[in-house]
Amino acid sequence: MQRPADDQNRSLENPSPEHTTHGVGPWIGELPDDPRYDQELLERGDTRNVVDAYRYWSMEAIVADLDARRHPFHVAIENWQHDMNIGSIVRTANAFLAETVHIVGRRRWNKRGAMVTDRYQHVIHHETVADLVDWAAERGIPVIGVDNVDGSRPIDELPLPERCVLLFGQEGPGLSDEAIAASERVVEIRQFGSTRSINASAAAAIVMHEWVRAHAIRPA
Incomplete structure (x- = not known):
């Protein structure tokens, strides 16, 4: 050829x-x-x-090839305030070959940060957190919240489940109370500086790579 x-x-x-x-x-x-x-x-x-x-x-051939290799973790983002980080999170989910990205709340989201990767990444919508939880429960997939709130555990302390939904909140307010209550556990990223939190899309990238490090990178 x-x-x-x-x-x-x-x-x-x-x-x-x-x-x-x-x-x-x-x-x-x-x-x-x-x-x-x-x-x-x-x-x-x-x-x-x-x-x-x-x-x-x-594009169809690329999606079909990706579908044959996708990792069994999902990414969910609460979208109550039209968060501009969502596009970047979708792009990162594509880079780490997530199964599906779930938009929770407002259906419309800013796609600029996705850089067209949403064409290759499965994205579905849920009206409420309860709808997402029901979807995950029907498939036996645990929901893991990501936020630095009281009771959260460092993400490197306990491996993430191989099949899971990684649930992220809005930039600023973080996970809603409903999302925290719906999570099997809530994890946080260890921080050492003065800022209270890091950007939502940066946090999502770190957590997705933590999943990849635990489940997709095999020792030589």
């Missing part, structure tokens, strides 16, 4: 004309007949924010 132009000609010292600043140019040579490839992308180039292994693949 002919390799894409990016693999054939790219050099950091002397980039080929086919290599663009963001992505790769049109395919060089005979077009492949692999059904995963998108004919328009092959002809025009691929400037999407995807890893090299997915260059020229159709």
Whole structure:
């Protein structure tokens, strides 16, 4: 099979004309007949924010491949105030291959921070925390709240369950009282400076990586 132009000609010292600043140019040579490839992308180039292994693949093919490998943790975010962190959390969930992102509360959310990754990440909506809890209970998935409140335990103290919903609150107020009460346990990130809390999207990234460290990174 002919390799894409990016693999054939790219050099950091002397980039080929086919290599663009963001992505790769049109395919060089005979077009492949692999059904995963998108004919328009092959002809025009691929400037999407995807890893090299997915260059020229159709969106449907990428999602199907991700679905075959997704990790069994979910991410849920309370959305009562149109939190602008949600898009960044969706992007991080895509990076760590979360099963699904759950938006709790307002249906509409600011997608700017997602950088189009919501096209590749399953996102569903729940009107209330109770609806999320019912969804998780039907599937036997525990809800783990994330907030530095009284009674929370350091996240590194006890491994996260392999199957779980990681529930995050709004930037500022954090988890609602209902969300805290619904959580099997509440975990927090150890902090050592003067600030009371860290940004919600940064906290979500740390907690998701903690799950990956415990369950997805295998010793050599």
